[in-house]
Amino acid sequence: MKNLKKLGLSALCGSLASISTANAGGIDIVGNAHMTWTSLGAADTGNPLGMKTNMSFVGNGELDGGQTFSVLIAHNDKNAYSSSNITLNTNSFGTFKLSQAEGGGGIGGYDDNMPSAFEEVWDTGVGTNINLQKGVGSSTNLSWSSPGGFLGGTKLIVAYAPQNDGTQTNDKAVGGAADSGILHQGMDIVLDVASDTPVNLFLGASRTETEQNTPATLENRNSDHDEAVIGLKVSIGPVEIGGQLSGERTGEVATEAVEYYGNSSIGVAFNVNDNLSVSYAKMRSMQGWNGKSETENSAEMQGDSLQVAYTMGGASLKFAKTEVTNAKYVRGGKETEGKTLALALAF
Numbered sequence: 001m002k003n004l005k006k007l008g009l010s011a012l013c014g015s016l017a018s019i020s021t022a023n024a025g026g027i028d029i030v031g032n033a034h035m036t037w038t039s040l041g042a043a044d045t046g047n048p049l050g051m052k053t054n055m056s057f058v059g060n061g062e063l064d065g066g067q068t069f070s071v072l073i074a075h076n077d078k079n080a081y082s083s084s085n086i087t088l089n090t091n092s093f094g095t096f097k098l099s100q101a102e103g104g105g106g107i108g109g110y111d112d113n114m115p116s117a118f119e120e121v122w123d124t125g126v127g128t129n130i131n132l133q134k135g136v137g138s139s140t141n142l143s144w145s146s147p148g149g150f151l152g153g154t155k156l157i158v159a160y161a162p163q164n165d166g167t168q169t170n171d172k173a174v175g176g177a178a179d180s181g182i183l184h185q186g187m188d189i190v191l192d193v194a195s196d197t198p199v200n201l202f203l204g205a206s207r208t209e210t211e212q213n214t215p216a217t218l219e220n221r222n223s224d225h226d227e228a229v230i231g232l233k234v235s236i237g238p239v240e241i242g243g244q245l246s247g248e249r250t251g252e253v254a255t256e257a258v259e260y261y262g263n264s265s266i267g268v269a270f271n272v273n274d275n276l277s278v279s280y281a282k283m284r285s286m287q288g289w290n291g292k293s294e295t296e297n298s299a300e301m302q303g304d305s306l307q308v309a310y311t312m313g314g315a316s317l318k319f320a321k322t323e324v325t326n327a328k329y330v331r332g333g334k335e336t337e338g339k340t341l342a343l344a345l346a347f
Contacts, residue, residue, distance in 0.1 A: 085099040129329070133261070241266075
């Protein structure tokens with residue numbers, strides 16, 4: 001009997017070991033370091049040298065039946081916590097993701113998808129404070145993506161945040177008191193058409209419910225908070241071109257409160273060879289206010305950027321020359337020019 005017990009225990013331990021081995025996951029650490037030199041022309045009065053280090057923990061595992069799961073924890077710029085997500089990839093029901101990423105879910109992943117060799121126009125050293133359409137992406141949200149196995153990787157994405165308050169909530173916690181703000185539940189819907197083909201169309205919309213009868217200390221609303229985006233990218237050999245439009249209606253009616261935003265951008269990138277690429281992009285962003293005269297009720301920020309990138313194995317040398325007018329939506333036609341040279345090392 002004792003031998004049988006030992007045999008049964010050994011068999012059970014062996015079975016558990018097999019299950020553990022089959023479903024075992026792993027985690028990798030990846031990252032890069034950036035060193036930059038930034039010049040802002042006449043406004044450049046400080047130290048132009050800058051740096052940041054990015055480190056991400058990437059975990060992967062497998063469930064029964066070949067389904068997989070993954071986790072990503074990203075630390076950007078001097079190890080400050082920036083974003084994370086937990087993803088479940090099913091065999092036939094698409095992908096489910098719990099996300100805490102700044103603008104990373106729903107339409108937030110499409111706020112500016114134009115081709116570039118380096119960065120977006122608004123992220124090349126010149127401070128713009130541009131407002132981008134993020135939907136529920138800036139709040140802890142749960143999203144579902146349909147299987148992308150038809151029509152060149154076409155997929156439907158739905159993202160939901162029970163309270164779209166722009167916070168990332170810890171486990172066993174809530175994102176602020178229920179009556180702490182006027183933004184409530186929000187939902188994004190995105191259709192990404194033929195993302196694996198030379199012609200990619202994407203369009204999406206977001207709606208966040210708002211408090212209609214707010215306390216006197218908060219701004220009144222006459223509608224929900226709505227956002228939308230649409231764009232098209234076309235690849236022709238080594239050349240990629242694209243354009244997109246996005247807009248946002250805040251629903252605020254208080255005097256001099258922001259009523260809407262409207263953005264547009266275009267870009268073209270040329271891969272000279274496997275190592276060298278160049279690009280040019282142009283963007284516009286309009287901010288409109290309530291209760292002002294027709295000549296003072298909006299401000300339009302404009303910018304364009306010429307960029308070059310050269311890759312040498314794990315090292316990349318990048319340069320951007322950017323000009324922005326009416327930065328931070330300040331009227332008056334003031335132009336700011338910036339040049340950024342960056343060396344990125346991946347490890």
